[in-house]
Amino acid sequence: MKKLILATALFAVMSPLSAISQAADYPSKPVTITVPFGAGASIGSITRIVADKLSARLGQPFVVEYKPGAGGTIGSAHAAAGKPDGYSLLVSATGTMSIAPVLYENLSYKSDELVPIAQMMRVPFxxxxxxxxxxxxxxxxxxxxxxxxxxxxxxxxxxxxxxxxxxxxxxxxxxxxxxxxxxxxxxxxxxxxxxxxxxxxxxxxxxxxxxxxxxxxxxxxxxxxxxxxxxxxxxxxxxxGIKDFAVRHYVGIFGPPGLPTEIAEKLNKEINEILRDPDVDKAFKAQGDLPTPVSRETFAQTVSSDAKIWGGLARKMNLSTN
The missing domain is CATH 3.40.190.10 (Periplasmic binding protein-like II)
Structure with a gap:
C-alpha cells in the first residue's frame, strides 16, 4: 500500500515536470499545419508566412498541408484526430469554428474541444x-x-x-x-x-x-x-446609424483536444513575436489582412463568443446540410 501511495505521489510530481520538459524540447521533428481550405485562399497565404517564420525560429520544418472540403470540416476532422503532442496543428476561422458545427451535425469532432493556440488576424468585413x-x-x-x-x-x-x-x-x-x-x-x-x-x-x-x-x-x-x-x-x-452590428473574421491556430498547455503557450509566444515582425506586418497588410497578436485567453474568449453569436444565428435561420 505504501508503495502504491509513493508511486502515485511520484506520478503527480513528475507529470507536470514531464510536460515542461516536453515543451522545452519542442519541436524535435517536423510539424504539420493543416489548412482546411484550398491553396488559393488568403488563409493559406498568411499560414505559409507564419509557418516559414516558425521553421526559422524553432529549427524544425513547419509544413503547411491543404485538406479542403465540406466547409473546412474535412481538414478540421483530420487535424482534430491527431496526437495531442504539438506536431499536428490546425488553422481555422470564424465560419468553420462557429457555423460549420451547426451545418454539419454529425461531425467526428467537437470544435469547442479544439485547443486555441494563437490568433493570427482578426479583421472586419x-x-x-x-x-x-x-x-x-x-x-x-x-x-x-x-x-x-x-x-x-x-x-x-x-x-x-x-x-x-x-x-x-x-x-x-x-x-x-x-x-x-x-x-x-x-x-x-x-x-x-x-x-x-x-x-x-x-x-x-x-x-x-x-x-x-x-x-x-x-x-x-x-x-x-x-x-x-x-x-x-x-x-x-x-x-x-447601424448600432450593435459587428462582423469580424478571425483566423487562428488550434491544436487537438488534450494538447499540453506548455506547448500551446510556447507556440502562442513564438507566433505573437512573428506577428509583430515588420516584414510580416507588411506581408499581411499587402493582402488586406492585419496581424493581431493576443494572449491565448483572449483568443479563446473570441472563439467562444463568436460561436455563440454566429452559431446562434445559423440555428435561428435553420441552416443545415443534413
Whole structure:
C-alpha cells in the first residue's frame, strides 16, 4: 500500500515536470499545419508566412498541408484526430469554428474541444454595393432596400458562410428584406456586384477592395466597432446609424483536444513575436489582412463568443446540410 501511495505521489510530481520538459524540447521533428481550405485562399497565404517564420525560429520544418472540403470540416476532422503532442496543428476561422458545427451535425469532432493556440488576424468585413446602387452612403443603401422590400439581391460566398450570415444580420438590423444569392467564391461575388446582378454584399475586404479605386464597387462601411486602419476613409457601420452590428473574421491556430498547455503557450509566444515582425506586418497588410497578436485567453474568449453569436444565428435561420 505504501508503495502504491509513493508511486502515485511520484506520478503527480513528475507529470507536470514531464510536460515542461516536453515543451522545452519542442519541436524535435517536423510539424504539420493543416489548412482546411484550398491553396488559393488568403488563409493559406498568411499560414505559409507564419509557418516559414516558425521553421526559422524553432529549427524544425513547419509544413503547411491543404485538406479542403465540406466547409473546412474535412481538414478540421483530420487535424482534430491527431496526437495531442504539438506536431499536428490546425488553422481555422470564424465560419468553420462557429457555423460549420451547426451545418454539419454529425461531425467526428467537437470544435469547442479544439485547443486555441494563437490568433493570427482578426479583421472586419466591408459593406459593399455594386453598379445597381443609386446612392453613395450606407444610409442610402438602407433607404434603397427598404423603399422596395424584396426587390434586391445580396451576394455571399455560399450558404452558411460568414458572408451569408453577415448579410442576413445586416438586413435584420435595418428591418430590410433582400434575396440571398450564394456564389462559389469571392471573385464571383465581385463580378456579380460589378455586373449589377446583386445590389450589395457584406464581404471579405480582399474580395471587393481592389475594385474601390475604379468605382465599379463602392465600399460603404466596415463592420468592426471602429474604423479599420487599412480602410480608414470608410466609416464603421456604427457611425452610419447601424448600432450593435459587428462582423469580424478571425483566423487562428488550434491544436487537438488534450494538447499540453506548455506547448500551446510556447507556440502562442513564438507566433505573437512573428506577428509583430515588420516584414510580416507588411506581408499581411499587402493582402488586406492585419496581424493581431493576443494572449491565448483572449483568443479563446473570441472563439467562444463568436460561436455563440454566429452559431446562434445559423440555428435561428435553420441552416443545415443534413
Amino acid at each position: 466591408v459593406i459593399a454595393a455594386g453598379t445597381g446602387f443609386k446612392g453613395s452612403t450606407l444610409p442610402d443603401l438602407v433607404k434603397q432596400i427598404k423603399d422596395e422590400p424584396g426587390k434586391y439581391n445580396f451576394a455571399s460566398t455560399g450558404n452558411g458562410t460568414l458572408v451569408h450570415l453577415g448579410g442576413q444580420l445586416f438586413l435584420n438590423k435595418i428591418d430590410g428584406k433582400a434575396e440571398h444569392v450564394p456564389y462559389a467564391a469571392g471573385s464571383e461575388v465581385a463580378v456579380a456586384l460589378i455586373s449589377g446582378d446583386v445590389l450589395f454584399s457584406v464581404a471579405n475586404i480582399s474580395t471587393v477592395a481592389p475594385h474601390f479605386a475604379t468605382g465599379r464597387i463602392k465600399g460603404l462601411a466596415t463592420t468592426g466597432p471602429e474604423r479599420f486602419p487599412l480602410l480608414s476613409d470608410l466609416p464603421a457601420a456604427s457611425e452610419s
